[in-house]
Amino acid sequence: MNTKINFAGIEMKNPVTVASGTFGYGREYSEFYDLGKLGAVITKGTSLKPRPGNKPTRVYETTGGMINSIGLQNPGVEYFASYDLPFLRKFDTKVIVNACGSSVEEYVELCKILNTLDIDGVELNLSCPNVKAGCLAFGTTYDGVKGITSAVRKVLDKPLIVKLTPNVTDITQTAKGAENAGADAVSLINTLLAMKIDINTKKPVLANNTGGLSGPAIKPVAVRMVYQVSKAVKIPIMGLGGIVNGEDAIEFMLAGASTVSIGCGNFINPYTAVETINGIEAYMKKHNIEDIKDIIGKVEMN
Amino acid sequence: MPKQVYTKLVKKEKLLDDLYKFSVEAKEIVDIAKPGNFLEIRINENLDPFLRRPISIYNLNKEKGILEFIFQVKGKGTQLLSKKEEGDFIDIIGPLGSGTFKLEEYKNIAILGGGIGIFPLYELAKEAKQDGINVNMYIEFRNKNLVVLEKEFEEKSSKLTITTDDGSYKNSGFAIQYLERDLNENKLDAIYACGPLPMLRAAKKLAEERNIPCQLSLEEKMGCGLGVCLGCAVKTANSPVDNPQYIHVCKAGPVFDSKLVEI
């Protein structure tokens, strides 16, 4: 049985990765299992300079998931390079850095540094607020995505994955923006903008008022978007949003994803990613599928 | 290093209408846990409630490998948890948190607790007393009907002061008032506190005024409980107003030196 896959030029032993912001830099979950079991680890969103993050309350549970507004707290790329990267490199897995910034210049500066590091790829998080454009997220228009992706592409030789936000009218447009600017792949979806109100205090539960929704609650939206994007672009797709087991992962792959990522599914069970790999293999066995590639995009529409 | 265990509920006790004590077999956790550590409990195999629930360790029975925790029914998660029966299995991760209660070389300590905040203080008092430390314990309840575990805390302290907010049982008023009164007469080496935020703020203030070390156990809404999601942020003391810095309850805490945090 073959579960190996070349995704955006990155040779992965299996299609299962762990999603940015839900796995830190790997240390905590390495206490539960060998990270070498994973296709790749995608790091916490990392910026040029350290970021302190938002005021608490930052997380809150909602039906079948959670909302968060962490505010991209991270120690900055220098710290990552000297402290976390050597740790991650001890494992036989691929390391993809989730990159975030607040201006095009900052993304470019950051990616110049990332280009010099011993990492396997970069995932551009375009859900960050663009300070110069009134803090609207970068990744909401075709031109916005194309502009920032092209700027980064010029300084980055490593595989480039553009992570798309679902908070748009037509996600195939932003996917095309990434493809036309030379991205090697897209990943989707990031969190859906959401709000929860405490009816007793009449205040939103998050200090930031709104936050990103993740978890099983968003999975059907994510699967639909992966399907749409797979029909619109030729570059490969990493699918994520609410995956908690192998069956969920298979659904994304049938919809057109070549690889998948486990986000807050890690929180409810530290072994979710490993169990997802096992679940995919069990499905392949049951359906006599020799090669993982034979699942990708095999949905049969009505 | 935290462990995940899927383990049997061996004893369930109802302490009050909405308060339960669970004893579970968890030698792997008990062997390495310290006072102040907490657990992340999965409510069920379904996806709703989604997140695990953070609950403190009440007692570690090192000989039998039994772990005890006490929880109050608040919302959906604790409600469902309270429906578990003896013999049922529970999925628990623990011990969590690197910030635990430290006894240092203290000889005479004060332990201050209120409401559900008293539970993590039991193991602390127990270990302190075992070490021959003089344990002055001050615990606060809203009223007479909510007083629990009096005998247990009596046993594990050198002196126990119970207060009720409305004076319906023992002393009337806030526990910290009694701690402060004793402090005027006797020197204390350290204050340990867990309870509602106003109590923790008062403890921090008192300790800093009198220049006594103070360890606080804090609560924040958590996502993962392991230190990856960075949800349970608490502001660090003396960080600039325009550039506040944060540390996390689940990883650096839940117990902090009061001088390190702004609450």
Ligand SMILES: Cc1cc2nc3c(=O)[nH]c(=O)nc-3n(C[C@H](O)[C@H](O)[C@H](O)COP(=O)(O)OP(=O)(O)OC[C@H]3O[C@@H](n4cnc5c(N)ncnc54)[C@H](O)[C@@H]3O)c2cc1C
């Ligand atoms: C480190 C730590 C130790 C704790 N120890 C104990 C204990 O020993 N005994 C006990 O009774 N309670 C304890 N709590 C509080 C307990 O976690 C909450 O009462 C419980 O999570 C409520 O869940 P629910 O589903 O019943 O309520 P809901 O209100 O339905 O919960 C909704 C969400 O909010 C979170 N939440 C609600 N209240 C709190 C709170 N006070 N702190 C953190 N998250 C909260 C829940 O975990 C859940 O994600 C502790 C909390 C923390 C952070």
Ligand SMILES: Cc1cc2nc3c(=O)[nH]c(=O)nc-3n(C[C@H](O)[C@H](O)[C@H](O)COP(=O)(O)O)c2cc1C
């Ligand atoms: C607590 C938390 C932090 C996150 N941080 C980031 C981040 O730094 N960068 C990013 O691109 N996505 C971040 N995400 C989004 C996830 O990577 C993922 O896209 C989203 O949660 C959907 O997947 P899920 O439903 O499996 O969690 C975060 C999500 C959560 C829950």
